[in-house]
Amino acid sequence: MDAIYGLMHGFGVALMPANLMWCFVGCFLGTIIGIIPGLGPSATIAILLPMTFNMDPTGGIIMLAGIYYGAKYGGSTTSILLKMPGEASSVISCLDGYEMARKGRPGPALGIAAISSFIAGTVGVVLLSFLAPPIAAFALSFSSPEYFALMVMGLSLVVLLAGDDVLKTLLALLVGLWLASIGTDLFTAQARFTFGQSALLGGIEFMSLAIGVFAIAEILLSVEAREKVEMLKIPKGLRNLLPSREELKACRFAFFNGSVTGFIIGVLPGAGSTIASFVSYGIEKAVSRHPERFGTGVPEGLAAPEGANNADTGGALLPLLTLGIPGGSSTAILMSALILWGVKPGPLLMTQQPDIFWGLVASMYVGNIALLIMNLPLIGVFTHILRIPLYVLYPIILGVAIVGAYSVSGNMVDVGILVGFGLMGYGMQKLGFPTSPLILGFVLGDAMERALRQSLSMSNGDPTILVARPISAVLFVMAAVILLSPLLRRAFAKRNLAAASAPHS
Amino acid sequence: MNIVTRLAAAAAVAIGIAAPAAAQDWVPRKPVSVVVHTGPGAGSDVFARAVINIIDKEKLAPVRFVVVNKTGGGSTNAINFTTSKDGDDYTLAVYASNWTTDYLVQKDATNSLQGLTPIANLIFEPALIMVRADSPFKSLKDFIDSAKAAPNMRKQAGGTPLGRDAMLRHVLVANTGAQWPLISFPGGGERISALLGGHVDTLVLDGSEIGDFIESGKLRALAQVADKRVESFPADVPTIRESGYDIPIPLQPRGVMGPPNMSKPAAEYYRNLLARLVETPSWKQYVREARLESSFIAAGDLAAFLEKFGDSTKSALKSANIEVVR
Missing domain, CATH: 3.40.190.150 (Bordetella uptake gene, domain 1)
Structure with a gap:
């Protein structure tokens, strides 16, 4: 098998001392910037790019890729401990991750995030190693109607994210969809809902929205309830730092779900790890035996999205390395790095420059192990953050959030937007509106609108294009099943109840 | 004393020379x-x-x-x-x-x-008008004739309607009477995937985006978007003007x-x-x-x-x- 020879050659390259060192450097830097909100992998790679020009391209790409996937390990840390996502792909991890920490299990939560990241990250690389050509072909068969169906399926997951009040859920969702439409419209190049504010022309920064609605609102709520807030008790001992056997057992399906969902969505150009994390969370909840407990700190609700955003890395690198197609901003900057070194990423890379292709792929196996080893001991350190008194911790969180919001665009308006969303999140919580449908609507809205308009201009306005294609039809059916799943569940429950009570009557 | 005056004189000379030089030769002192x-x-x-x-x-x-x-x-x-x-x-x-x-x-x-x-x-x-390697269109004329015969049935992938690739479409449509829509995708990667997957018929790739798509036999160039043939482009691909369309080339x-x-x-x-x-x-x-x-x-x-x-x-x-x- 070519892949096995290639991989063996790749390990020969990746395990050379210099490349091994670059792999560790990249993974370490990635973990750090993953933890810092506002500083994402694409910006970091761009900043470090000039330093790599004199490096050997193989070592350079190994390090830059390490930053890319390392950031996804680090991104969940602050989501879990502070409800402040470090990266967009870790936003959904706030839901169950933070609740686990509040229940006194911050260590196991961090452990589950690291273990799930490791498993799914490795599965992603295995799939990249052995199935690259057929999966690349599958990704190309995805066109706008399929993307639209995928987004509809994602949106139908809102039913599962719903609180008790369907009306409030739908309202929150609609506001999220509307927020996503702010900015310059791609199709007409005209501004929408910017109210003459040129800072809004680029649209609303997702991290400002997520940090505002989650972290800032959480602080406001805690401050208001200060008499009730107690210091989190962190149980001591190794047993309470690492996930228990029961917790890992609960995550069995989540590891699989995160790996597969993350990889498939990662392969599709333009979908991205944030959407992958949301979809895998929704799937996890849809198949769960106790969906009502999601959002209260169930380990599988953390394991699925954290796995998905790591499996996404292997997926996203696939079109880049096999076709020369970057699917998102991080892979685009990796591609420009390769070009600046004089390496052409494309269909010929695998055969003409096996050192780079297989060296990088093999280094990701090494990197994922390094990240797991790096992250597990850090759990003990990070959980100490929660021992900081709240009157010290909250100003620090606010400061980091504001600096993060500012640093994305270098614009004070974004800080104002962050504060505005903080107040909105606080108001929503007070009035009993769920916030996750808002975030979901925002994440999917833009891609969904675009896919719909692309589809309709492809078919000259004929809407049947959306359902006439096999993949999109299947996705629509899945959306319908998801939408009806609460009803089906209730019907089953009733029948079971009836069956159980039948003999007595 | 003597040394001091000499130093002062030397300094004065140095400043005297340096001052006009500084006015002409501005040099940045920070990033x-x-x-x-x-x-x-x-x-x-x-x-x-x-x-x-x-x-x-x-x-x-x-x-x-x-x-x-x-x-x-x-x-x-x-x-x-x-x-x-x-x-x-x-x-x-x-x-x-x-x-x-x-x-x-x-x-x-x-x-x-x-x-x-x-x-x-x-x-x-400069740029190239591209189709898939197995496309029936062998020349720009093939594509435009087809778009004339079946209006709005051929598709071009692009970004905003204001990009250079879109401007080229606007000028070609206005000058030939053919009609085809521009389908907007936000990123270059998505545009190329749409073409490789056969969901659109053509797109315009900037020189820096071409990579090895031609060498690897995935894509084929119909015409060069340039006033005269570009050295680094495949030599057998004609310019738009050589293909028979005398239009102003969007730069x-x-x-x-x-x-x-x-x-x-x-x-x-x-x-x-x-x-x-x-x-x-x-x-x-x-x-x-x-x-x-x-x-x-x-x-x-x-x-x-x-x-x-x-x-x-x-x-x-x-x-x-x-x-x-x-």
């Missing part, structure tokens, strides 16, 4: 910001980083140049930001064709490229502007820097590898060029029935 309108990894960002890389490698400047990504509204936020740096000698901006187009079309865009201090144009980016210029009222010595310094840049072997190698065309136009000539470029863009937009607000 220079380079504003681009795209995020990391996209066209202008990659170009700016390549230029900075060559400046560093050839040791042409004593300070560092730092890319500042001002995205939003196409080029509008980047122009607004550069304009707000009025009189600053430490900010530069890298423009592309949309820095002219956005101002003509967006009602919210209030600052024009012409309001900035012209430094120098560096390149024109993709890239170059450098300063904020309004940048001091004359500073502007002159940057012009000299870029004039030296385009003579270096590293630049020539970059231009060849990225399939660009070096075209150095400085100062007054650049202002005149941008004026002309604005007019031709305006008429292309009008021919496409896109509302021009200025």
Whole structure:
């Protein structure tokens, strides 16, 4: 098998001392910037790019890729401990991750995030190693109607994210969809809902929205309830730092779900790890035996999205390395790095420059192990953050959030937007509106609108294009099943109840 | 005493000589910001980083140049930001064709490229009209005839309706009577996937985006989007004009502007820097590898060029029935 020879050659390259060192450097830097909100992998790679020009391209790409996937390990840390996502792909991890920490299990939560990241990250690389050509072909068969169906399926997951009040859920969702439409419209190049504010022309920064609605609102709520807030008790001992056997057992399906969902969505150009994390969370909840407990700190609700955003890395690198197609901003900057070194990423890379292709792929196996080893001991350190008194911790969180919001665009308006969303999140919580449908609507809205308009201009306005294609039809059916799943569940429950009570009557 | 006077005299002489020299030879003393309108990894960002890389490698400047990504509204936020740096000698901006187009079309865009201090144009980016390798279209004429026979059935992938690739479509549609829609995708990767997957029929790829798609037999070029054949393009591919369509070729210029009222010595310094840049072997190698065309136009000539470029863009937009607000 070519892949096995290639991989063996790749390990020969990746395990050379210099490349091994670059792999560790990249993974370490990635973990750090993953933890810092506002500083994402694409910006970091761009900043470090000039330093790599004199490096050997193989070592350079190994390090830059390490930053890319390392950031996804680090991104969940602050989501879990502070409800402040470090990266967009870790936003959904706030839901169950933070609740686990509040229940006194911050260590196991961090452990589950690291273990799930490791498993799914490795599965992603295995799939990249052995199935690259057929999966690349599958990704190309995805066109706008399929993307639209995928987004509809994602949106139908809102039913599962719903609180008790369907009306409030739908309202929150609609506001999220509307927020996503702010900015310059791609199709007409005209501004929408910017109210003459040129800072809004680029649209609303997702991290400002997520940090505002989650972290800032959480602080406001805690401050208001200060008499009730107690210091989190962190149980001591190794047993309470690492996930228990029961917790890992609960995550069995989540590891699989995160790996597969993350990889498939990662392969599709333009979908991205944030959407992958949301979809895998929704799937996890849809198949769960106790969906009502999601959002209260169930380990599988953390394991699925954290796995998905790591499996996404292997997926996203696939079109880049096999076709020369970057699917998102991080892979685009990796591609420009390769070009600046004089390496052409494309269909010929695998055969003409096996050192780079297989060296990088093999280094990701090494990197994922390094990240797991790096992250597990850090759990003990990070959980100490929660021992900081709240009157010290909250100003620090606010400061980091504001600096993060500012640093994305270098614009004070974004800080104002962050504060505005903080107040909105606080108001929503007070009035009993769920916030996750808002975030979901925002994440999917833009891609969904675009896919719909692309589809309709492809078919000259004929809407049947959306359902006439096999993949999109299947996705629509899945959306319908998801939408009806609460009803089906209730019907089953009733029948079971009836069956159980039948003999007595 | 004697020594002191001599030192003083020497110092006076030194200052006397140095003072006029300093007025002429302005030299930057702190890092220079380079504003681009795209995020990391996209066209202008990659170009700016390549230029900075060559400046560093050839040791042409004593300070560092730092890319500042001002995205939003196409080029509008980047122009607004550069304009707000009025009189600053430490900010530069890298423009592309949309820095002219956005101002003509967006009602919210209030600052024009012409309001900035012209430094120098560096390149024109040529492009290729591409189809899938197994496409039935063997020439540009095949495609246009087909789009004429079956209006709106052929599709072109692109970005905004104001990009250079879209402008080429507008001009071709207006001049040939053929009709086909432009399907907008936000990223280059998505456009190429749509073509490779057979979901659209054609797209226009800038020189730097072509990679090894032709060598690997995935894509085929129908025509060169350039006035005359480009050396780094496949030699057997004709230009649009050679294909029988005598239309004005929409340009993709890239170059450098300063904020309004940048001091004359500073502007002159940057012009000299870029004039030296385009003579270096590293630049020539970059231009060849990225399939660009070096075209150095400085100062007054650049202002005149941008004026002309604005007019031709305006008429292309009008021919496409896109509302021009200025």
